[in-house]
Amino acid sequence: MLTYLQMAVDTPIVPKQTTDDAAQAHRDTGWEVVVWNDPVNLMAYVVLVFRKLFGHDHETATRLMLQVHYEGRAVVAKQPREQAEISAAHLHGFGLQATLAHP
Numbered sequence: 001m002l003t004y005l006q007m008a009v010d011t012p013i014v015p016k017q018t019t020d021d022a023a024q025a026h027r028d029t030g031w032e033v034v035v036w037n038d039p040v041n042l043m044a045y046v047v048l049v050f051r052k053l054f055g056h057d058h059e060t061a062t063r064l065m066l067q068v069h070y071e072g073r074a075v076v077a078k079q080p081r082e083q084a085e086i087s088a089a090h091l092h093g094f095g096l097q098a099t100l101a102h103p
Contacts (some may be wrong), residue, residue: 035075038097
């Protein structure tokens with residue numbers, strides 16, 4: 001007869017994939033990095049930051065900057081949560097106001 005300890009040692013522990021895991025993976029992707037308008041930064045500077053951080057071409061970065069300027073906010077990237085948090089921190093380091101949103 002096997003003891004409980006022997007059964008525990010001999011029994012492999014295999015994580016069970018559940019629908020909760022799949023739902024968690026879905027929730028971790030698709031976070032939006034939102035930049036908010038501020039009266040401090042120059043438009044050319046904001047374009048430069050968008051190009052440097054996200055690799056946008058000049059036209060895309062300019063369009064996003066104008067959206068921030070006229071509408072008050074713009075989604076500049078859609079990334080997995082951890083990367084979106086890093087991007088928002090980088091934007092803060094450049095003096096821009098940024099938050100995360102999950103649609």
